[in-house]
Amino acid sequence: MIKVAIVGCGLIGLKRAQNIQGAEVIAFVDVDISKARNLAAKFGKVASFDSLEAMLQHADPGIIIIATPHNLLPKLIETGIKAGKHILVEKPAARFAEELQGFEALAAANNCKVRVGFNHRYHRAFRKAKELVEEGALGKLMFIRARYGHGGRVGYEKEWRAIPKISGGGELIDQGSHLIDLSRMFLGNFTSVEGHADTYFWDMPVDDNAFLDLKTQEGQTAFLQVSCTEWKNMFSFEIYGRIGKLEINGLGGSYGTEKLSFYKMSPEMGPPETFMWEYPMQDDSWKVEFSEFLLDIKQDRIVTPGIADAIENLKIINSIYKKSGYDYNA
Helix, strand or coil: CCEEEEECCCHHHHHHHHCCCCCEEEEEECCCHHHHHHHHHHCCCCEEECCHHHHHHHCCCCEEEECCCHHHHHHHHHHHHHCCCEEEEECCCCCCHHHHCCHHHHHHHCCCCEEEECHHHHCHHHHHHHHHHHHCCCCCEEEEEEEEECCCCCCHHHCHHHCHHHHCCCHHHHHHHHHHHHHHHHHCCCCEEEEEEECCCCCCCCCCEEEEEEECCCCCEEEEEEECCCCCCEEEEEEEECCEEEEEECCCHHHCCEEEEEEECCCCCCCCEEEEEEECCCCCHHHHHHHHHHHHHHCCCCCCCCHHHHHHHHHHHHHHHHHCCCCCCC
16 A cells, blocks of 8 residues: 655645545654654654655655645655655645756656645535546536635734735635646637736735636636625636536535536527536545546556646636736745
């Protein structure tokens, strides 16, 4: 059974550990060793370390899961690859696209798979939506319209996500990276990037809202908004084709029950035939994503989303920040 080490023992590190199946967690790593020990205590006889290097001297995992603040991700990816380990790294994988340059070649040279953790691809509604699109149920896709937002919390402006040198940005690089990734999954690469980010409410040097207008070479459009001044958490993702529409609402929990609606147009047009799926059960996207990564490794598949996807995602994010006057790379 393949062995797993988890670097970063906060909420996401815990969530990752809880959703591993078909593998064994053997080590937790965090610069705050108490966090690593606390997580290790929850999972039985699991070792704890205060650095990736120390862990690699004493343990031999096949997979390293990296769930740290953004500024630490690239160096940890590089260290893991050079040690010959497969990597599952949380989105966005870096703060700037250039931080990931050369990593694909490095991974190939070391026979390593690197998957970027865009778990939203694996929500039940998106799995079903992808199936319908691939079956041609919508015909040729025309555009996507999506919104994703939350309302922050007391002290949000003082958290690490509000510190540019750590996060590399605010709401756009946080929830926005998910919407960009999902849009790329359906429409492919974007060749035209317009939009802006701004800080409307929170007293912090990073953006709290962003608005994007992205176009493919063929003119297909993704119109996206992300916000941490939403107040009531919300998620909406609509995919429009020539003969139908898919609408996904909610992600479970505070975002509301996950639902997928399919509006199928008839040749006569008029009111569409409507099909609906509702997913009130526990989100299994993290578990499915990890299972897919195991298949990447066992079947020697091309990893999607991988480093190339993260680079394309970050190019869009970095471009919008530059257009909006946020110089996070200063």
